[in-house]
Amino acid sequence: MSLQLTTTVCGLLLLAGIVELLRRRQLREKYGVLWIGVGLVIIPLSVFPHAVDRVASFFGMASGVSLVLFAAIVFLLVVCLHLSWEVSRLEEKTRTLAEEIALIRMKVDQNTGSDVDQR
Amino acid sequence: MIPALNEAGAITGVIAEIRAELPGVDVLVVDDGSTDSTAREAGKAGALVASLPYNLGVGGARRLGYRYGLDGDYDVVVQLDADGQHDPKFVPQMIDALDEGDVVIGARFAGVGEYRVRGPRSWAMSFLSTVLSAVARTRLTDTTSGYRATNRRGTALYAQFFPVEYLGDTVETIVQAVRHDLTVRQVPVAMRPRVAGTPSHSPIRATIYLGRAFSVLVLALIRR
Numbered sequence: 166m167s168l169q170l171t172t173t174v175c176g177l178l179l180l181a182g183i184v185e186l187l188r189r190r191q192l193r194e195k196y197g198v199l200w201i202g203v204g205l206v207i208i209p210l211s212v213f214p215h216a217v218d219r220v221a222s223f224f225g226m227a228s229g230v231s232l233v234l235f236a237a238i239v240f241l242l243v244v245c246l247h248l249s250w251e252v253s254r255l256e257e258k259t260r261t262l263a264e265e266i267a268l269i270r271m272k273v274d275q276n277t278g279s280d281v282d283q284r
Numbered sequence: 285m286i287p288a289l290n291e292a293g294a295i296t297g298v299i300a301e302i303r304a305e306l307p308g309v310d311v312l313v314v315d316d317g318s319t320d321s322t323a324r325e326a327g328k329a330g331a332l333v334a335s336l337p338y339n340l341g342v343g344g345a346r347r348l349g350y351r352y353g354l355d356g357d358y359d360v361v362v363q364l365d366a367d368g369q370h371d372p373k374f375v376p377q378m379i380d381a382l383d384e385g386d387v388v389i390g391a392r393f394a395g396v397g398e399y400r401v402r403g404p405r406s407w408a409m410s411f412l413s414t415v416l417s418a419v420a421r422t423r424l425t426d427t428t429s430g431y432r433a434t435n436r437r438g439t440a441l442y443a444q445f446f447p448v449e450y451l452g453d454t455v456e457t458i459v460q461a462v463r464h465d466l467t468v469r470q471v472p473v474a475m476r477p478r479v480a481g482t483p484s485h486s487p488i489r490a491t492i493y494l495g496r497a498f499s500v501l502v503l504a505l506i507r508r
């Protein structure tokens with residue numbers, strides 16, 4: 166099987182997956198736009214893996230494929246970092262909510278408790 | 285304020301002792317998703333009980349306590365453990381020390397009591413004490429103690445800021461107090477063995493403790 170076929174099929178499958186997730190509203194728009202952008206870069210690259218050979222030699226790399234790999238790894242690292250950051254923020258938010266719920270629940274219990282006493 | 289996780293065996297005695305030793309204080313037990321009857325026992329013993337919907341860890345439970353203290357406009361908030369290790373008879377001394385500080389730590393190893401630890405955990409503790417004493421510009425011998433008292437300023441800070449991370453709740457809180465221009469002081473206390481249940485530290489974890497203590501401290505110092 167040729168390299169071109171492999172990369173093209175993978176690229177198309179990825180794009181289809183992204184579009185489907187967006188269509189089912191499983192991806193927030195801010196991520197959707199990012200991933201559509203990624204898809205639009207990946208598809209032409211997967212059809213013509215040597216398209217960026219020129220750019221690659223400018224950065225001192227032997228082949229465009231290396232450049233794409235390098236860029237992909239950097240991109241994935243940034244995405245992972247971003248996700249860790251988002252998770253940290255979400256944990257802080259759920260923690261605050263949990264505390265709030267415990268405080269409110271205690272107040273409710275106290276109030277219903279005193280109601281019972283009055284009866 | 286007492287954070288408690290599965291302490292049904294000890295909590296009743298702890299609350300009873302506090303109420304006997306310090307009549308008139310409000311006792312808040314923060315039940316952190318216990319799977320035993322901790323919350324019910326605490327309620328029966330006459331404490332206010334706040335039950336978290338899931339386990340947040342000691343830090344989360346404590347911040348809840350401080351928020352309650354801030355909302356209720358309390359002059360002093362004292363945090364102590366549910367396992368009976370912290371003797372409430374030292375609370376008046378700690379409150380006296382609040383004249384000179386905003387955060388008062390009830391410290392083991394300060395000459396009173398028999399409590400000792402050995403091995404990596406003790407190296408970590410003395411390392412932390414050395415660095416944090418320098419940070420706080422006062423002698424602190426037990427920076428990981430969960431026995432503390434705060435005045436209004438301390439309560440206000442901790443109601444807003446109290447890390448959930450393990451060790452962050454003790455180490456980073458000291459660094460943050462100093463950052464916010466609060467004064468940290470310590471009072472020697474005797475520590476007792478826990479009354480019932482299991483301690484949350486095993487020998488293996490004690491070794492990991494050393495590394496974590498170091499990373500928490502470095503993070504605390506470089507964080508804004």
Ligand SMILES: Nc1nc2c(ncn2[C@@H]2O[C@H](COP(=O)(O)OP(=O)(O)O)[C@@H](O)[C@H]2O)c(=O)[nH]1
Nearest residue numbers: 287288289291316341342345365366367483484
């Ligand atoms: N809220 C809360 N409290 C906890 C948790 N784990 C332990 N505790 C409480 O923290 C206190 C100290 O725990 P302990 O195991 O005795 O730690 P040590 O005294 O530092 O050895 C006790 O009151 C425990 O019930 C937790 O996950 N959440």
Ligand SMILES: [Mg+2]
Nearest residue numbers: 365367369478
């Ligand atoms: Mg203990």
